[in-house]
Amino acid sequence: MTVSNQQASPHTQADQWVSSVRAQFPILQQKIHGHALDYLDTAATSQKPKRVIAADPEFYSTINAGVHRGTHELAVRSTLAFEQARRRIAHLVNADAREGHEEIVFTQGATSALNLLATSFGNASLDAQHHTGSEAEKRFALGPGDEIVVSMAEHHSVLLSFQELARRTGATLKWFNVSKDGRILSDTADSVITPHTKVVAITDVSNVTGAITNVKPIITRAHEVGALVVLDLCQAVPHLPIDVKALDCDFAAWSGHKMYGPTGIGFLYGKRELLDALPPAQFGGEMVNLAWLDQPAQYMDPPYRFEAGTQPVAQAIGAGIAAQWMESLGLKAIAEHEHQITTELLKLAGVPGVRILGPLDAVQRVGTVSFEVDGVHPHDVGQFLDAQGIAIRTGHHCAQPIHRHFGVFASNRASAGVYTSVDDVDRLIDAVAQIRPYFLGTRN
Numbered sequence: 001m002t003v004s005n006q007q008a009s010p011h012t013q014a015d016q017w018v019s020s021v022r023a024q025f026p027i028l029q030q031k032i033h034g035h036a037l038d039y040l041d042t043a044a045t046s047q048k049p050k051r052v053i054a055a056d057p058e059f060y061s062t063i064n065a066g067v068h069r070g071t072h073e074l075a076v077r078s079t080l081a082f083e084q085a086r087r088r089i090a091h092l093v094n095a096d097a098r099e100g101h102e103e104i105v106f107t108q109g110a111t112s113a114l115n116l117l118a119t120s121f122g123n124a125s126l127d128a129q130h131h132t133g134s135e136a137e138k139r140f141a142l143g144p145g146d147e148i149v150v151s152m153a154e155h156h157s158v159l160l161s162f163q164e165l166a167r168r169t170g171a172t173l174k175w176f177n178v179s180k181d182g183r184i185l186s187d188t189a190d191s192v193i194t195p196h197t198k199v200v201a202i203t204d205v206s207n208v209t210g211a212i213t214n215v216k217p218i219i220t221r222a223h224e225v226g227a228l229v230v231l232d233l234c235q236a237v238p239h240l241p242i243d244v245k246a247l248d249c250d251f252a253a254w255s256g257h258k259m260y261g262p263t264g265i266g267f268l269y270g271k272r273e274l275l276d277a278l279p280p281a282q283f284g285g286e287m288v289n290l291a292w293l294d295q296p297a298q299y300m301d302p303p304y305r306f307e308a309g310t311q312p313v314a315q316a317i318g319a320g321i322a323a324q325w326m327e328s329l330g331l332k333a334i335a336e337h338e339h340q341i342t343t344e345l346l347k348l349a350g351v352p353g354v355r356i357l358g359p360l361d362a363v364q365r366v367g368t369v370s371f372e373v374d375g376v377h378p379h380d381v382g383q384f385l386d387a388q389g390i391a392i393r394t395g396h397h398c399a400q401p402i403h404r405h406f407g408v409f410a411s412n413r414a415s416a417g418v419y420t421s422v423d424d425v426d427r428l429i430d431a432v433a434q435i436r437p438y439f440l441g442t443r444n
């Protein structure tokens, strides 16, 4: 089944599309252990196109300076580029980018965006203990008797941020269960989300099963009871057209490095009226208008209030370029390509002894496919594949509860991106088919 890159004659439109995309990724041109690199670990971090890689030296060679401070020309130029990046990220997900209405906050990653939010809610809850009557208290405070709802499919960055918030405020943590094949049971929204629910934090796409959550009934029910909805868009934005206005989520978080951008940058989206009321979570330089020794500081408006300290300027600019680059490929074209690759990846289920942890059809899912090879530890699977130049992820993918649901502690995960070709998947399937014969001497 294996066809090497040299032998493949990409005549179809789809093959030509992926070939032209792959050519933009220098890292994919190399060999690993004597084999062409077959990178199937995009859910952990995506590779970067030349345009994004070039942005970094370009920034440091031409306009490097702190943003929103200083009057010199470099500071002006870097500030303009930084704010242009914010508009590009906003455009990618249809958030508001107008001056004074910005809805994108730059963070260090999705984890820090989620922690920012949970910490802010915690700070608002402290306000409530002092009965300040603040807008933050009215909108975000939690206490005993309140509920926070997550799901069994959450990445630990959602689970632990909001579990900790529950612990600090005395609220109760509840969760959506998942179906046998790991889909979040959205149709139980009416019973899981109650009038006591204040926050629902849920993944839009699972980083283990690849399943796309049917978030509509969850968001509708949450809003019915006055709860806020936080979406984890980490595995959604890189693969699907996302419109935060159409979704009507209140907050969302995702990372730059999974959407073909640099590491060290992430995004918190918030409806502007909510960001206006949200208290800061980190304190220091840049986020304050007036500071005194003997009275509380007056903080800046969003998004700056949430960006204390020296901002990750080069990273933000690189992420803005990644967003623009994705849009130039076409978000629909990306989704269509990945749908085709997902169908190919699911053929793994046909390899004897392989069990896919997630939905077996390509409907409402992306090309992130976790699997178990019966009788072979994921670590061995990972090493066996690596020896053939195939990079997958092994472990629990920072999502232990859903692994427990599947009765395993760890799994293997192959995950696709814009550059993944059918040949890449064929190579994976051929190699996976060799694993049990190699380790166990059995084909069944």
Ligand SMILES: Cc1ncc(COP(=O)(O)O)c(C=O)c1O
Pocket (backbone or CB within 6 Å): 043, 044, 109, 110, 111, 112, 155, 157, 158, 203, 205, 206, 207, 232, 234, 235, 255, 266, 398
């Ligand atoms: C679904 C999901 N949420 C959150 C995260 C955390 O993202 P980061 O590590 O970039 O902060 C990840 C990363 O693997 C993820 O897949």
